[in-house]
Amino acid sequence: TIYYAQRMGIESPLPMVPSLALGTGDVTLMELTAAYTAFANRGTTSMPRLFTRVEDSSGETIFLNHERHTKAITEATAYMMSSMLSDVISGGTGTGVRHDGFRLPAAGKTGTTDDYADAWFIGYTPRVVTGVWFGLDTPAPIMTRGFGGTVAAPAWARFMKAATRGAGPDWYEMPSDVEKVAICRLSGARATPSCQHHYVPVALPVPATGVAAVGYVAPAAGLPPSEPSVYDELFAVGTISAELCPMHTPSPAYGGFVGSTLEASTTLTVDAAARRVVLEQVVGSDGVSRLVVKKKH
Structure with a gap:
């Protein structure tokens, strides 16, 4: 963590503790905003400049403040970070950006310290990176429930609406190595067609097994749909296992049986004689052992 923070331009001393990833090190607003240029600029940081050149009274340039760039992370990492941080704005703690009328594709992250002493929002489009911080010179609560998403994000949105006026909805193309x-x-593994359903996962009572049983039931009429059972995730090419979902693929113990949905209720009837439904113990990606409902495919 410290290695990459320094590559991205963080110069403040950082504590070498596991909680550093949660924000236990103090940095300046300029440092953090500059670090985010690595995400916005496809892996390359752009160090801030207060001025670009100095001219004398006759208009001659007597000093040039050249741009400084450093390749800090790979383009693939920057793209995946931008994808994750865009979710913060579309459906996370940064949705205040949209509520305040900023409509361009963007990514960012809120931040709130203990006792609401600091409220942050660092965000960007492919053309502009902006950081906002609210706080006091001597740390103290700035306001009740002063979250970064409710204090800093709206200020960021108002500034960015002016800074990007007339800009188009640009976004990044996915690199070839992503x-x-x-x-x-449910399993956290590559999905199969059998993973697609619109049902809610529930625990099923299976006595004297010592493991949890998992099945699916249809949501009650009138309720909003559950989370999609299959979602898209980005990976660097070659970093995800080719193994398919163990909960929705043919069972080696019961040929032709795959994980499926229960369309009625949480009551499971196992018709062992007809071999229509079986339970198979599967260890998921989270390390938890479950009994998975498998029906004849």
């Missing part, structure tokens, strides 16, 4: 993979939400 792939989009469909993932089963």
Whole structure:
């Protein structure tokens, strides 16, 4: 963490502790904003400049303040970070940006310290990176429930609406060394066609097994749909296993049986004689052992 922070321009001393990733090190607003240029600029940082040149009274340039760039992370990493940080604005703690009328594609991250002493929002489009901080010279609560998303994000949005006026909805093209993979939400592995459903995962009562049983039931009429059972995730090419979802692929123990949906209720009837439904113990990506409902495919 410290290695990459320094490559991205952080010069403040950082504590070598696991919680550093949560923000336990103090940095300046300029440092953090400059670090985000690595995400916005496809992996290359752009160091801030207060001025670009100095001219004398006759208009002759007597000093040039050249741009300084450093390749800090790969383009693939920058693209995946931009994808994740765009989710903060579209459906996370940074949705205040949209509520305040900023409509261009963007990515960013909120930040709130203990006792609401600091409220942050660092965000960017492919052309502009902007950081906003609210706080006091001597740390103290700035306001009740002064979250970064409710204090700093709206200020960022108002500035960015003016700074990007007339700009088009540009966004990044996916690099060739990044792939989009469909993932089963239940197992965390590559999805199969059998992973697609519109049902809610529930625990099923299976006595004397010592493991949890998982099945699906249809949501009650009138309720909003559950989270999609399959979602797309980005990976650097070659970094995700080719193994398919173990919960929705043919069972080696029961040929032809795959994980499926239960369309009625949480009550499971196992018809062992007809071999229509079986339970198979599967260890998911989270390390939890479950009994998975498998029906004849």
